[in-house]
Structure formats: structure tokens, C-alpha cells
Amino acid sequence: MKTRTWATLLVGLIVRIEIASFAGHPTDIGFFTYSARLYYETGRFDTLFSSLPLLYYIQLLFYSAYAMIRDAGFSDTVFLYHSSYMLEGLVLRIPEILADAGIFYLLLKFTGKLRYAAFYLLNPFIIYLTAAWGMYDSLMMLPLVAGFILVSRNQMRLASLAFLISGLIKLFGIIPFGLMAIDNIAQKRFKEFGIQLGIGSALSLITFAPYFQGGLENFYVGFVLRFLGGSGALSRSYGIIAAFSGLRFTGSTPLIWLAGAVVVSAFMIDRRRSQRSMLKTLLLWSIVAAVSLDIFTQAEPQWLSWVIPLSILYAFITQKDGLANFTYFFGTVSTFLSITLLQSSTYLVTGVGSLLFNGLEALPNSIILSDVTALSMLLMMLGYVFLKPAKFKVEVIALTALVYLQAYFWFSIMRIVSV
Amino acid sequence: MKTPISSISKRFQFRSKSFRLYSILVLLVLSLAMPAIFLRGTLPQNTVSQVDITQAVSLQGVSLGPLIWREGFNNASSWMLSGSGSAVLQVNGSLSLNIVFPSRTAAQAITVYHNVDISLDQSPVVTVRLQVSRGVSYGLRFWGMTVDNKSFTAWHEGSALQHRPGLGAPEIVSASLVTESSIPNPTLSLTGARITRMALYVEAGPLITGAFSLYVSNLRANSAQLTKANQNEVNGNFTALVADLGPTMATTTLYQVFVGLDIEGSLDLSYVPYLTVGAKVAAQGYTYVAKLATTYELALLSPLLVNSSPLFSGSVHSSSLIVSARTGMINFFRLDSVSIRFFVQQTGQGASLDPTTARNLVYYFFIFLFVIPVAMVILVVKVFKDED
Numbered sequence: 001m002k003t004r005t006w007a008t009l010l011v012g013l014i015v016r017i018e019i020a021s022f023a024g025h026p027t028d029i030g031f032f033t034y035s036a037r038l039y040y041e042t043g044r045f046d047t048l049f050s051s052l053p054l055l056y057y058i059q060l061l062f063y064s065a066y067a068m069i070r071d072a073g074f075s076d077t078v079f080l081y082h083s084s085y086m087l088e089g090l091v092l093r094i095p096e097i098l099a100d101a102g103i104f105y106l107l108l109k110f111t112g113k114l115r116y117a118a119f120y121l122l123n124p125f126i127i128y129l130t131a132a133w134g135m136y137d138s139l140m141m142l143p144l145v146a147g148f149i150l151v152s153r154n155q156m157r158l159a160s161l162a163f164l165i166s167g168l169i170k171l172f173g174i175i176p177f178g179l180m181a182i183d184n185i186a187q188k189r190f191k192e193f194g195i196q197l198g199i200g201s202a203l204s205l206i207t208f209a210p211y212f213q214g215g216l217e218n219f220y221v222g223f224v225l226r227f228l229g230g231s232g233a234l235s236r237s238y239g240i241i242a243a244f245s246g247l248r249f250t251g252s253t254p255l256i257w258l259a260g261a262v263v264v265s266a267f268m269i270d271r272r273r274s275q276r277s278m279l280k281t282l283l284l285w286s287i288v289a290a291v292s293l294d295i296f297t298q299a300e301p302q303w304l305s306w307v308i309p310l311s312i313l314y315a316f317i318t319q320k321d322g323l324a325n326f327t328y329f330f331g332t333v334s335t336f337l338s339i340t341l342l343q344s345s346t347y348l349v350t351g352v353g354s355l356l357f358n359g360l361e362a363l364p365n366s367i368i369l370s371d372v373t374a375l376s377m378l379l380m381m382l383g384y385v386f387l388k389p390a391k392f393k394v395e396v397i398a399l400t401a402l403v404y405l406q407a408y409f410w411f412s413i414m415r416i417v418s419v
Numbered sequence: 420m421k422t423p424i425s426s427i428s429k430r431f432q433f434r435s436k437s438f439r440l441y442s443i444l445v446l447l448v449l450s451l452a453m454p455a456i457f458l459r460g461t462l463p464q465n466t467v468s469q470v471d472i473t474q475a476v477s478l479q480g481v482s483l484g485p486l487i488w489r490e491g492f493n494n495a496s497s498w499m500l501s502g503s504g505s506a507v508l509q510v511n512g513s514l515s516l517n518i519v520f521p522s523r524t525a526a527q528a529i530t531v532y533h534n535v536d537i538s539l540d541q542s543p544v545v546t547v548r549l550q551v552s553r554g555v556s557y558g559l560r561f562w563g564m565t566v567d568n569k570s571f572t573a574w575h576e577g578s579a580l581q582h583r584p585g586l587g588a589p590e591i592v593s594a595s596l597v598t599e600s601s602i603p604n605p606t607l608s609l610t611g612a613r614i615t616r617m618a619l620y621v622e623a624g625p626l627i628t629g630a631f632s633l634y635v636s637n638l639r640a641n642s643a644q645l646t647k648a649n650q651n652e653v654n655g656n657f658t659a660l661v662a663d664l665g666p667t668m669a670t671t672t673l674y675q676v677f678v679g680l681d682i683e684g685s686l687d688l689s690y691v692p693y694l695t696v697g698a699k700v701a702a703q704g705y706t707y708v709a710k711l712a713t714t715y716e717l718a719l720l721s722p723l724l725v726n727s728s729p730l731f732s733g734s735v736h737s738s739s740l741i742v743s744a745r746t747g748m749i750n751f752f753r754l755d756s757v758s759i760r761f762f763v764q765q766t767g768q769g770a771s772l773d774p775t776t777a778r779n780l781v782y783y784f785f786i787f788l789f790v791i792p793v794a795m796v797i798l799v800v801k802v803f804k805d806e807d
Contacts, residue, residue: 004803011795015787023784027723034674034762037467043460044469048677048758064454071461078767118799122792132788217755218679222717225710232716233705234689328796335788345781356778 005114009104012121013097019131020093021086022079026351029134030083032092036063047214048222053207054168055136058095066091081351089134096130099142103309106145110152111316116324120309125331128338132348135302140170145309147176152279152317156180160196161203168207171227172306175289176282179267183278186268229256229297238342239299240371244417259292283314287385291378301338304374305331307381314385323384325392330377333400337373341366365411372407376400465763467674472757475740476665477647480657480752481731483544484644488537492635502529502620514635520555520623528622537614539563541642543596544730548637551585551621555631558582559592560618561599566611573600573614579727582622585631595643598732602698605735643731651754659731660752662740664694670701674762676720678704678740679755683714688747692718693729694759695739700728706745715755 035046036059049056066088070076076085084092100121108117120126129135147162160180166173177200184193211219225231241255267285270276276284290306293299308327315324339345340360344353355361363369377400384390410416495510506529509515520527537543551557558581561573573596574580580594596614601607621633646655653660676694684690692704702720710716733739740757742749 004799008795008799011791015791018787019784030674030762030764034467034760037462038469039459040462041460041464041467042469060455061448061451064451064458067458067462068454071458078765080767080772082767083762083764114803115799118796122796122799124789124792127788127792132784215679215756217713217715218717221713221715225712230710230712232707232710233718234708235705332789332793346777349780349784350772350777352772354774354777356774356781 005108005117008114008118008121009101012104012118012127013101015122015127016093016097016100016131017090019127020090020097020134023132023348024082024084024089024351025133025135025348026081026083029089029092032059032134033084033088036060036092039063040067045210045213047211047218051136052169052171052223052227053211054165055139057207058139058169059092062091062094063088079351083351093130093134096134096136096138099138100126100130102142103138103145106142106149107309107312110149110313113316116312116316119312119324119328123308123328123331124335125305125338126308128335129302129305133302137170137302137305140166140173141306141309142166143169144173144176145313147173148279148283148310148313151282156192157195157199161199164200164203168204172290172293172303176286179264179282179285182264182268183271186271235298238301238367238371239297240295240368240375242298243368243371256292256296259296260289263289263292277317280314280317283310283317284385286310287314288382291382294378295375301334301342301370304334304378307378311381311385318389320384320389322390322392323381326381326384326396329392329396329400330381333377334374337370341370363408363412364415365417368411368417369404369407372411373400373404376403467763468761470668470759470761472664472759473755475651475662475754475757476737477663478651478653478752478754479648479661480646480653480655480749481659481661482644482646482655482657482748484642486639487541487543487642488535488640490533490535490638492638497533499532500529501532503527504529504623514619514633514638516619516621516633518621518631518633520628520631522626522628524625526622526624527627528620530618530620532616532618535614535617537596537640539597539600539609539612539614542645543614543640544643545594545596545617545640546637547592547619547635548589549592549619549633549635550587550589551583551633552631553585553587554627554629555585555621555623556582557585557619557621557633559594560620561596561614562616563596563600563612563614565607565609570615571600571604571607571612573603575599575603577728578602585621589636593730595731596640597643598728598730601732601735602728605698653752654750657744657749657752659729659741659743660749661731661733662754662757663733664738664740664757667696667736667738668759669761670696670699670722672761672763673701673722673759675760676702677756677758677760678718678720679715679757680718680742681715681751681753681755682709682742682749683751684709684744684749685747688749689745690749691727691729691743691745692720693741693743694720695729695733695741697737698732698735700725701738703727714751 031050035049035056038044038046039060040063046056076087079086082089104117104121107120108114126138130138143162143166147159147166150159150162160177163173163177167177181193181196184196211223263285267281270281287307287310290310294303308331311327312324315321341363344361345356347353380396492510492513498508498510500506500508504518504520504527506516506518508531516531518529547559563571563573565571578599580592597609600609619633619635621631646653678692689706689708691706693700694702702722703725704718704720705724707716707718729741729743731741733741742752
């Protein structure tokens with residue numbers, strides 16, 4: 001690789017390692033820390049782990065290096081009010097940091113454009129999620145991106161496997177996997193469908209097997225129903241529909257089924273009627289599915305990151321340079337919204353939330369304000385995806401600012417909706 | 420279209436680039452997997468633990484029993500008014516309090532007191548049907564007397580009965596007087612004790628001014644009926660279930676509680692699980708509703724979710740799991756498992772933060788999050804553009 005590529009990669013890694021060494025989401029990092037320590041301190045396998053099992057296995061692998069140095073006598077220290085030790089928190093995020101570097105490499109290899117790869121690696125939202133928050137979305141996106149690249153090379157079985165691995169880390173990966181399965185059925189490739197189904201079932205069974213020791217009922221309710229949106233808990237929601245209606249859904253809104261049906265139908269019609277390649281069609285409807293999930297479900301802020309690498313890939317194959325540029329702007333604004341409106345400027349840094357910038361942070365109806373601005377950007381992104389290639393212009397920044405200010409006026413000052 | 424495994428293996432040649440990549444990956448995984456197996460359980464156990472309980476000491480269903488006391492609102496002189504602001508009290512089959520709060524920089528409150536005589540031996544549950552204007556808050560307080568004439572307060576700050584916002588609509592408020600008495604007096608013997616006085620108050624925050632009202636149409640107490648369960652399972656019509664989990668535990672390091680339960684009830688059933696340690700609510704779960712797929716639920720309780728207290732509490736000398744119906748009735752309950760997790764979370768040295776240091780830290784964070792990445796992207800887009 002050339003010097004400028006190394007320089008970009010180095011900057012991406014340095015900012016991540018620097019931030020990860022002191023910042024972290026106290027609650028989420030707390031979950032991961034607890035489960036890793038439970039294994040290495042008590043020897044118990046955590047069948048009540050807060051996320052999908054594959055993430056736990058990956059974290060346990062990397063944590064073993066930390067356990068080794070702790071066993072050797074290394075004494076770690078806690079920074080301010082964080083739930084993990086400093087080095088421990090960094091170790092827990094190494095897999096995500098490596099995944100970010102992997103996606104950078106894949107995007108660079110596939111597009112040949114350092115700019116596109118940098119739009120991902122140096123995107124503030126990706127850095128924020130991986131290094132500051134400690135979220136594992138990039139770990140899911142690495143096999144996802146690899147899957148699309150494999151589709152471009154017509155290596156469908158490997159692509160399908162990559163999507164499945166992605167889905168076993170975070171369920172979004174199941175969407176392109178499912179669309180490929182539907183396409184196999186529609187094209188009467190039943191053998192391929194059977195292989196896909198067989199690999200999917202076997203790999204899922206192997207991954208989940210250790211969890212069965214916690215009881216099949218716990219597995220069914222704690223994993224299957226919870227991750228499919230069928231939990232009985234009326235929990236907090238960041239989704240725009242929940243924010244506007246004030247409802248607390250037990251899973252997704254009923255509209256998600258409509259959105260799902262639209263995505264699947266549109267994908268099938270697109271495959272039948274248009275001359276688009278499989279890669280283009282699969283990418284297009286995966287982006288639409290990601291946007292639909294952001295709008296119609298109990299979307300978490302980190303879900304906004306899923307469209308970033310997908311849009312960069314789509315921008316490259318459709319030569320929509322404006323879309324690639326927009327993803328960087330989208331990530332920067334999403335970071336701003338998440339910090340100022342959904343958490344607080346100090347929460348990830350010190351471990352306790354406090355408002356340093358009152359004019360930006362202490363706003364009534366802040367979730368609606370964030371949701372409306374994010375929705376406007378998602379719609380703009382769909383505009384870039386579906387409409388003719390357009391340049392990224394400064395007007396887009398002005399338009400987003402205008403939406404933010406309008407939402408601020410109506411929802412924070414006039415409070416026309418109270419949640 | 421298809422990529423047979425054989426064709427992949429043909430490409431996969433010794434010393435090829437892909438072989439080196441895969442072998443590095445396999446070596447990496449193996450070098451991490453080996454210690455993951457052998458170092459399991461080797462770190463000193465001093466920060467996390469999990470206690471599993473499969474059998475409760477006792478389990479009982481609680482439901483409302485017969486009426487033991489009812490206020491007729493037919494003696495105006497038995498109600499005493501006190502506080503700031505002007506108020507008109509009318510007691511005639513119901514209680515109506517009309518208040519005008521003048522504009523003040525401090526909070527204001529009006530209270531009406533009433534003497535009652537309700538024995539705690541009957542486990543009374545008081546129910547009030549009332550309506551309070553929007554813009555003000557209200558609450559209920561009780562006082563009592565032990566069998567040896569020692570007075571005690573039967574209310575506490577933080578209870579769901581205190582500082583409730585007025586809704587401007589009718590609502591029903593219930594409280595177990597035994598629970599309300601035992602929380603502020605965990606060591607007091609309540610055998611033979613009586614509730615002798617109650618108060619209803621309306622309060623307005625600073626600068627809140629105007630006319631407000633409190634209207635009480637019904638005030639009564641029913642005894643609580645307890646149904647003991649055989650083992651971990653109970654059938655009937657219950658408002659709450661109380662499972663005694665054994666002796667009290669330290670709550671400072673309590674992290675999470677997972678409760679596996681099987682529950683059936685009326686169509687409108689929604690419920691909240693609580694873990695109480697002595698008289699204190701140590702952890703609370705979300706509000707849960709029935710699912711179509713199964714009657715089983717794996718409920719998560721956390722100290723961070725505590726924002727209310729259950730209508731009925733367990734023994735002040737033990738830890739209890741309480742499943743309290745918010746709406747509807749519980750018809751069947753089985754306690755499957757309880758996993759209580761403890762997590763010692765230390766605080767960093769010099770953890771007291773002043774705003775200036777916090778602000779500097781946030782600026783430092785922003786440099787790595789925004790400034791350096793954006794500067795590098797500008798460099799890549801503008802300077803490296805031609806070299807792409």
C-alpha cells in the first residue's frame with residue numbers, strides 16, 4: 001500500500017485507540033465487562049449475555065490476552081466513573097477496531113479509491129460507535145461488506161455464508177441472506193436454497209448450542225423472541241413513530257411488516273424486470289431495508305451506521321459520487337445528534353451525564369428533534385440512491401440545518417407534541 | 420454463479436497470498452482460543468458473581484379482600500385544613516377542595532387532615548378515587564400508633580404516593596398501609612398497630628399561581644387476602660405475588676436480576692417485577708405484557724430502573740421478589756428461576772470532577788472524534804485527489 005493509505009489507516013487507528021483508552025458507554029461496556037469477567041473470574045459461561053452469542057465468543061477470545069496479563073500481575077485502573085478498567089475497555093473494543101480496519105481494506109480493494117475507504121474509516125459516527133461507545137456494529141458490517149464483494153465476484157455460496165456470519169453478530173445481516181434465499185426460490189434454484197438453509201441452520205445451531213444449558217425457555221424468550229421484536233417488555237424507544245405517538249411497543253411497530261413486505265416485493269420485481277446486476281439489486285434493497293428499520297422499529301441510534309458502508313459500495317457501483325460524499329456528512333451529523341440529544345457531551349467521556357453546552361443539549365423533546373433530523377437525512381440518502389446521480393452540495397448542509405431548526409422550533413420551543 | 424469448494428481449494432495453494440492470510444487468521448484464532456480455554460476461571464473472583472435461586476422459601480398470591488373501612492364524607496368538622504394559599508373545603512358525600520395559590524417564589528401546599536382508625540393486623544389496602552387539577556402535585560400521608568402507644572410515620576419520600584402530578588382526570592390510587600408503615604420503620608413491630616391519621620395535600624411549585632382543585636369521591640380500605648402456594652406455583656385471582664427469596668443481601672453491588680416466570684392472567688394484564696431487600700426496592704423491571712407466543716417471560720430487573728414501589732411488600736427481614744399487576748389480574752404464576760448478579764464497580768482515583776476539567780476532557784475527545792478525522796478526510800479529498 002502507498003504511504004497515503006498507510007497514513008489514513010494510521011490516523012483511523014490512532015484516533016480509535018486514543019478514544020477507546022478513556023471513553024466508553026458505562027452501561028453497554030458494563031454488560032460486556034460483566035460477562036467477560038464472569039467467564040474468567042468464576043468460570044461460568046454467561047447464558048444471559050446481552051447480545052448475540054458470536055459477539056461473546058469473539059470478546060472472550062480477545063479478553064484472553066487481557067486475562068493473561070492480569071494473571072501475570074498487571075494492575076489496571078478505572079478512569080473516572082466508567083464501568084470497566086482502562087485497558088480492559090480497550091481490549092473489549094479491539095475486535096471492532098480491527099473490523100473497521102478490515103472494512104477500510106475491503107472498500108479500498110473493491111473501489112480502488114482511498115477517498116471512499118476513508119469516508120468509512122474516518123467517519124466520526126463509525127469512530128464514535130467503535131471507539132467511544134463500544135458498540136459492535138462494525139463487527140457485523142465486516143462480513144456484510146465482504147458478502148457484497150463476494151456477490152460482485154459471483155461467489156454466491158461464500159457471500160451467503162458471509163451474510164449469515166454477519167447476521168449471527170447482529171441480525172441485520174440476515175436481510176441480504178434472506179433476499180438471496182428468496183431469489184433462489186424465485187429462480188427455482190432449489191438446490192442452492194437447500195444449501196443456504198442447511199448451512200444457515202447448522203451454523204446457527206452450533207453458535208447457539210452453549211446457550212441451551214440455560215434452558216430452552218430462556219433461550220426462546222431471551223434470544224429468539226427478544227431479537228425478533230417479540231419481547232413482552234415495554235421498554236424505551238428511540239424510533240420516530242414511538243417518539244411521536246408516545247407508545248412503547250413490545251417489539252416493532254406493526255408497520256414494519258408492511259415495510260418488510262414492500263422491500264421483499266420490490267426486490268423480487270426489481271430482479272424480474274430490471275437489468276440490474278444481483279449486486280446492485282441486493283445492495284439497493286438492503287439499504288432500503290436498513291432505512292425502513294431505522295424508521296419503523298425501536299431503532300437504536302447505532303443502527304444509522306449500517307447505511308454508511310452499504311451506500312459507499314452502492315455509490316461506487318452506480319457512480320453516484322454525491323452519495324459517497326453524503327455518507328460522510330450523514331455520519332458527522334448523526335454523531336452530533338447522538339452526543340447532544342440522546343446522551344450528553346460528558347456521558348461517554350467521564351461515565352456520568354452532565355450538560356456542558358446547555359443551548360445544544362438541554363432541549364425538551366430532544367428524542368423527537370434527533371429523530372426528525374435523522375429521518376430527513378435518511379430520506380435525502382434515499383434520494384441520492386434512487387434519483388439520478390447528483391453532486392453533494394452545500395445546500396444539503398443548509399437543508400439539514402433548516403430541518404433541525406424547524407424541529408427545534410416546533411418540538412422544543414412550541415412543544416406541539418409532548419412525549 | 421456457483422463456487423464449488425473444490426475450486427476454492429484449487430486456488431488455495433501453499434505459499435499463495437490467500438494461504439498466508441488464512442494461516443495468519445487461523446494462528447491468531449488459535450493463539451487466542453487456547454488461553455480462552457485454559458484461563459477460564461483463573462482471574463481472582465472479586466468483582467463479579469451470580470447467585471441462582473430455583474426454589475423460593477415461600478410464595479403467596481395477594482388479592483383484595485373484604486371492605487374493612489369506608490369514609491362516608493358526612494362530617495365536615497373531622498377534616499382539618501392547614502397550609503398557605505386560600506382554600507374552600509366542602510365535605511358532603513364527597514370531598515371537594517378548591518384552592519387559589521398566589522404567585523410566590525417558594526413552593527406552597529395545602530393539606531387536609533383526617534383522623535381514622537384502621538388496624539394494620541388486617542393488612543389494609545387503602546384505595547382513593549380522586550381528581551386533581553393539572554399544574555399541581557398531590558399526595559397521601561399516613562401516621563399510626565403502635566400497640567404500646569408509640570406514634571410512627573407511615574409515609575416516606577420516594578414513594579409512589581408522594582408528589583404525584585395532577586392529571587386533571589379521575590384516577591384511582593392504592594396503597595398497602597403495612598408496606599407504607601414498614602418502609603420508614605423497618606425495625607418497628609407493627610403487630611397490633613393502627614393507622615390513626617391521614618392527610619391529603621396539594622402542592623404548587625415556585626411561581627405557579629391560579630385556581631386548582633382536589634376532588635375525592637371514594638376513600639376505603641380492604642383487607643389483603645393471602646393465598647399460600649404449594650412449591651413455586653399458584654392459581655387464583657391476584658393483584659400481586661410475593662416470593663420470599665431468603666435472608667437479606669447486600670445491595671450496594673447489586674447489578675442485575677433475571678427472573679424466569681410463567682404467568683397467565685386477564686387480557687389486559689400488565690405487570691412490573693420488583694426485588695425488595697428488607698423494606699427497600701433494590702431493583703425493578705420494565706412493565707411487561709402478555710405475549711402471544713408463550714406465557715413464559717425472562718424478566719430483567721435493574722437498580723437503575725427503580726422508579727416506583729410495589730403495592731405489597733415482602734417481609735422486612737428477607738429479600739423478596741414481587742410481581743405486581745399494574746392492570747388486570749394474575750390467574751396463574753410459576754416461579755422458574757431467579758439469577759441475582761453482583762458487580763463491584765470501582766470509581767477512578769480523583770473521580771470528583773469539576774466542570775472545567777470535564778469541559779477540557781470533552782474538547783480533547785472532540786479533537787480525536789471530529790477535528791483529526793475531518794482534517795484527514797479533507798487532506799484525502801483535496802490533496803490526494805489526483806493520486807486516487
